[in-house]
Amino acid sequence: MFGFFRKRSTQLAIGATALAGGAYTVAVFSKSTHNNAEYNKAFYKPFQKELEPPPSRESLLDRVKSTPKYDVLVIGGGATGTGVAVDAATRGLNVCLLEKTDFAAETSSKSTKMAHGGVRYLEKAIFQLSKAQLDLVIEALNERANMLRTAPHLCSVLPIMIPVYEWWRIPYYYAGCKLYDWFAGSQNLRASTVFSREMTTAIAPMLNDSELKAACVYHDGSFNDARMNTTLAITAVDHGATVLNYMEVKQLIKSSENKVLGAIAVDRETGLEYEIKATATVNATGPYADKILEMDENANGKPPKTAQFPRMVVPSSGVHVVLPEYYCPRDMGLLDPSTKDGRVMFFLPWQGKVLAGTTDNPLKEAISNPSPSEEDIQDILNELQNYITFPVQRDDVLSAWSGIRPLVRDPSNVPKGLDPSTSSTQGLVRSHLIYTTETGLVTISGGKWTTYREMAEETVDKLLKDFDFGRTLKPCQTKQIILVGGEDYTKNYSAKLMHTYHIPLTLAKHLSHNYGTRSPLILELYTQNDINKLPVVLAGNKSFTPSKDSVTKNNELSYASFDEPFTVAELKYSLRYEYTRTPLDFIARRSRLAFLNAREALRAVDGITTLMKEEFGWDSSKAQRLREEAREYIAKMGIPPSSDDSLVPVTN
Incomplete structure (x- = not known):
């Protein structure tokens, strides 16, 4: 018994x-x-506690000087560009990648953080009888599985709940979820199911259950986009690629026959110019693909004197907001399948917070670091209020940002001067396009994060078909390789870190889920001294010895200062191993602090800048310039108007 x-x-x-x-x-x-x-x-394989840092930026620049000709030059260090660099390098090609600012500085850090097939595309495929839409879903479902396998530390399975408030919709949504499972085939993550009203409210007590009937649950992947991008860049370096951020392409090099032979780039840190020649040149600049194409149209490879409307990329902006963890279940997302204007909106747990979005607004041209409008932020909050039982407050917004989607079309079919903002972007399929000009410039754009690997594979296949590299190369390797940090990773890795280093669960989970098996490298720094254990919000902060009034005013020693798991040790690791060059690189993209809590990120700027100044030997002028650059960027990230004015920098 x-x-x-x-x-x-x-x-x-x-x-x-x-x-x-x-x-x-x-x-x-x-x-x-x-x-x-x-x-x-x-x-239990032993931790890797020591690792030789990758080549320094200086040694990579020396490599550029001493290399007469690369096999492949990649312009753009976002998801697609770094994906192409990894694919090409692992096949045996000599690769150089140039990024104007930092890896994932634009679109690739501002996604919905989902590795997914696209449930809305499946619905369109069925009702519009569109094979193109269906192919996109199946392609993405296959690539979703690849992301989970190649970066197990960065990607995880996320159940997503669709609250249902009308009885007749239950079989409709459930059938859609089961079709989603079916098209995934052997790559399906877990079986979709239906929760009763009681089970739904037990899992998601924040939901308004007054008219709730049930909930359908399906599964997709969730990941950290900017960390994935950095991981791809480091993986490419590990396989021999020359990867450089803060290198701006000023001009394409052309032959007398008008063929592209490479590019002239400027090191934005020193102002020095480098002439980089290559057998093949790839334009992987995402929303800015038309800028390189405009250079390509010029006989001298120079940009036009007057701004042009984009012909290949149809840019649109999408806004996301981040809210406290109590707006969503800890391990399950929510999906609003049909907003008032016909969009799909997600509310997802991410990095200990809740990510909500997205909006969709057409633009005339892609602009760098667009600011989220109050109207878009309120739009998301209003949609969320339809599901939440307590008042959704603007002051709860921890951060907000606007990203540019590179929806694409064949530029050869688009007349010059056509304003792309005059038509809606909702009808465009987010598939990718590889376009080769008469000069031999290969442009890859469009798609989405989930399909980055396949986009890269198709691009390198195109290069091997169209260019002679003078030797036999390996077939595509990216379905087999594991990205750095994913080797020997297990889902209980955080427990092993806690046992070995006696650290809190929050810190262990943060490190294991963002650095994988490279976490011990950070924790070895963490254990060296008490300074390295400090939260970066407090590192180098003058508020340890200020007047009482200044501490009270800025609230710099609040509990929130210790609530975010980003330490000085993590900063020092990123400087040595991840080509962090500015305070903003770390705050926004290596640690994601700016995207998770903009107010705390503003408080962290001074300390991070002080530490980096000491590490790199900056003079006071450069440190101040980079400090203000970071503060101005973060100040645009949706900080509520009611916040302490002393936190927000004054700009002219």
């Missing part, structure tokens, strides 16, 4: 865990295996 109850309670516990959307593992221990030292040694 007792055996029956033990068996039944185990079944119920496993069932409850599965229904809640969490992964579970049933472990069977025997005395012999539990005490077997050899078994434990084989299963």
